[in-house]
Amino acid sequence: MKTRMRAEERHAAIVRSAIHLFAEKGFRGATTRELASALGVTEPVLYQHFPSKEDLYRAIIETKAAEVQPQAGQLRELARGSDDRAFLCALGELILRRYEEDPDLSRLLIFSALEGHELAELFFDRLYVGFFHLVTGYLRRRIREGAFRKVNPEIAARGLIGMISYHGLVGILYPGKLKRHDRRLVAAQMVTTFLDGIYLPDDPNPPAPRDESASAPSSHSTAS
Numbered sequence: 186m187k188t189r190m191r192a193e194e195r196h197a198a199i200v201r202s203a204i205h206l207f208a209e210k211g212f213r214g215a216t217t218r219e220l221a222s223a224l225g226v227t228e229p230v231l232y233q234h235f236p237s238k239e240d241l242y243r244a245i246i247e248t249k250a251a252e253v254q255p256q257a258g259q260l261r262e263l264a265r266g267s268d269d270r271a272f273l274c275a276l277g278e279l280i281l282r283r284y285e286e287d288p289d290l291s292r293l294l295i296f297s298a299l300e301g302h303e304l305a306e307l308f309f310d311r312l313y314v315g316f317f318h319l320v321t322g323y324l325r326r327r328i329r330e331g332a333f334r335k336v337n338p339e340i341a342a343r344g345l346i347g348m349i350s351y352h353g354l355v356g357i358l359y360p361g362k363l364k365r366h367d368r369r370l371v372a373a374q375m376v377t378t379f380l381d382g383i384y385l386p387d388d389p390n391p392p393a394p395r396d397e398s399a400s401a402p403s404s405h406s407t408a409s
Contacts, residue, residue, distance in 0.1 A: 195234060196234050200245055202224050203220055203241050203242075203244075204245055204248070204293070206220055206223060207245065208290075208292040211300055212297060212300055213300050217231055217238065239303070245293070246308050246311050246312070250311040250312060253283075256282075257315075260272070260279060260319065263275050264322070269327065269380060270380065273345065273380070274372050274373055274376050276345075276346075276349075277368075277373075277376055278368055280346065280350055281371060281372060284353025284356060285356070288357045291353075291354065291357055294312065320345070324338040324383075331385060333384060334383055348379070349371075349375055352371055
């Protein structure tokens with residue numbers, strides 16, 4: 186005999202199904218009729234839990250934000266120390282794990298941005314802003330302590346996160362096209378590449394990189 190779900194179980198089941206459906210078709214491409222059909226319920230039942238698609242989307246964002254909290258807590262603990270390799274490798278493995286184990290999350294973020302959805306900013310704020318600030322804050326502190334070169338910590342953070350994220354994103358966009366490597370190996374190698382560039386050299390005052398654009402003639406200039 187089939188038992189009825191409790192309200193909270195039904196609520197969670199709707200969110201899980203919506204995550205998969207929106208990740209497959211986008212927020213604007215998926216309909217409440219399709220979602221109700223996937224759950225085996227009527228649309229009125231769906232609206233009892235979520236009066237609108239926007240309410241459902243907010244629930245998805247909060248669900249995804251809650252899922253990453255345990256890993257984020259471990260990363261915050263490492264960020265309090267000064268073991269650069271341990272912190273950055275943990276960061277890299279966390280990013281790659283998200284791509285490998287939860288591709289729906291990346292697809293949802295991409296769809297929300299491309300569709301210009303009104304909740305795209307909330308999605309970004311809840312899932313990524315705090316994460317980015319954690320990395321930027323760590324790099325800024327290590328620069329202040331004299332461990333790293335005096336670089337822009339925000340640009341450096343984007344560089345590292347972008348390098349690792351690209352590897353994960355390609356795996357989602359073009360599955361099977363590139364050889365798959367263990368994420369610990371990938372993270373460790375990318376962190377080594379990053380640290381080799383940011384660690385302060387033995388010479389405390391290395392020459393600044395030359396800005397070639399300052400001396401190069403403008404393509405818009407005319408001969409006198």
